[in-house]
Amino acid sequence: MSRISILGAGAWGTALALSLARRGGHQLCLWSHSPALAEQLHVAGENLPYLPGFTLPAGIHVTSDLPAAIFEADILLCATPSQHLRGIISHIAPLLTRNQIILSASKGIEESTFLRMTQVVASITETPCAVLSGPTFAQEVAAGIPTAIVAAAHDPRLAQTIQRDFSSPSLRVYTNDDVTGVELGGALKNVIALAAGVVHGLNLGHNSAAALITRGIAEMTRLAVACGGRRQTLAGLSGIGDLVLTCTGSLSRNRSVGIELGRGRQLDDILAGMGGKVAEGVRSTHAALGLAARYGVEMPITEQVDAILHHNRRPSDAIRELMSRPGRDE
Incomplete structure (x- = not known):
């Protein structure tokens, strides 16, 4: 016992x-x-x-x-x-x-x-x-x-x-x-789930959601590996498993906040209506960008989430920004 x-x-x-x-x-x-x-x-x-x-x-x-x-x-x-x-x-x-x-x-x-x-x-x-x-x-x-x-x-x-x-x-x-990989998978998926919620709130459909989740795990993995985590950890339960759940499940607080942002509501109003419950991605987005800057890692989705949360960027403009980035190899 x-x-x-x-x-x-x-x-x-x-x-x-x-x-x-x-x-x-x-x-x-x-x-x-x-x-x-x-x-x-x-x-x-x-x-x-x-x-x-x-x-x-x-x-x-x-x-x-x-x-x-x-x-x-x-x-x-x-x-x-x-x-x-x-x-x-x-x-x-x-x-x-x-x-x-x-x-x-x-x-x-x-x-x-x-x-x-x-x-x-x-x-x-x-x-x-x-x-x-x-x-x-x-x-x-x-x-x-x-x-x-x-x-x-x-x-x-x-x-x-x-x-x-x-x-x-x-x-x-x-x-x-792999403590680093497991922890960063659990933290970063909340940021991507906010973006997935925005996609849903804008009624952009399944193609956009699938692309967002896939590029999200790539972004999460880049940062985790730079911090000393293992790539395979992000392909496991604490990475892609948690990401899929949080980006698609109706019980996800972070996704729910993103949906309301996509529909045009202000962040303060959304958080005030949560009854004291916490959407961890709101606070972790800034920290994730700080960590990415420390290691020189590019995180375009996280950057756009931060711009929506803290710099009054319209969600539709954030999506347009992501789609107009220069072409690259997958």
């Missing part, structure tokens, strides 16, 4: 808690930064703001006390928005022990530093850190629909520990030692 604390009671953290509870054999704690949400989870027995319709088993201990949540936990599963990870790890770092594991399930790049999530953790603590990524919608994981994900760590034994503790009849966990 492992003691697993899930830090972050949004849709994804709650879904992972439900998956682990369904698997059985662990002591589980779900931490919410909001005392009001923690109280609501106690009273209603479900996460009404973020993941309604799924009953939390009584065996999941819910708290808003962060030190209590991590006390004697074997695995600290971080499912917070990526831009909040540094603050949480900084807060708990003095309390961590040598035997604990940090598992990042946040898909993003830190906006101010261009660091991946494991790099953020490593800049604060020497606690071992792994990554959980892949094509996953929280609602489907919560419902027990068969899902395949990736556990990545530089130490194969660490990845195998996550594989053993998280695998279940509805969750198949693969291992990988």
Whole structure:
């Protein structure tokens, strides 16, 4: 039996808690930064703001006390928005022990530093850190629909520990030692999903969507390889798998934001209507461009997404810009 604390009671953290509870054999704690949400989870027995319709088993201990949540936990599963990870790890770092594991399930790049999530953790603590990524919608994981994900760590034994503790009849966990490739695949696909949503919002059809996704994975792969990741990782679950899901699935927040942008709505209005839910690609786009500039990598789709998000470029003009680029070999 492992003691697993899930830090972050949004849709994804709650879904992972439900998956682990369904698997059985662990002591589980779900931490919410909001005392009001923690109280609501106690009273209603479900996460009404973020993941309604799924009953939390009584065996999941819910708290808003962060030190209590991590006390004697074997695995600290971080499912917070990526831009909040540094603050949480900084807060708990003095309390961590040598035997604990940090598992990042946040898909993003830190906006101010261009660091991946494991790099953020490593800049604060020497606690071992792994990554959980892949094509996953929280609602489907919560419902027990068969899902395949990736556990990545530089130490194969660490990845195998996550594989053993998280695998279940509805969750198949693969291992990988390419942390860079797995993390960048999970973060960059959100940016491309925003663009895919724009294509849908402009009613451009299936040809445009297929081209966007294909050129998107090429763009993601260029940056991941430049940063030290492996090309084959981006052809796997955390790359093309997650990209296809997020670019085509109706449950994708990033795609949904892109659709509304394509229809002419303003970003601030779209985000204000999301009820506190996060579309990671909005913040990761700027960071992805910063990382690309650092390594001299060309990312035309990401550039146009950034122009739409932050420089008031009309979505139709962004598409026209992409289509009028000089010809090149595939």
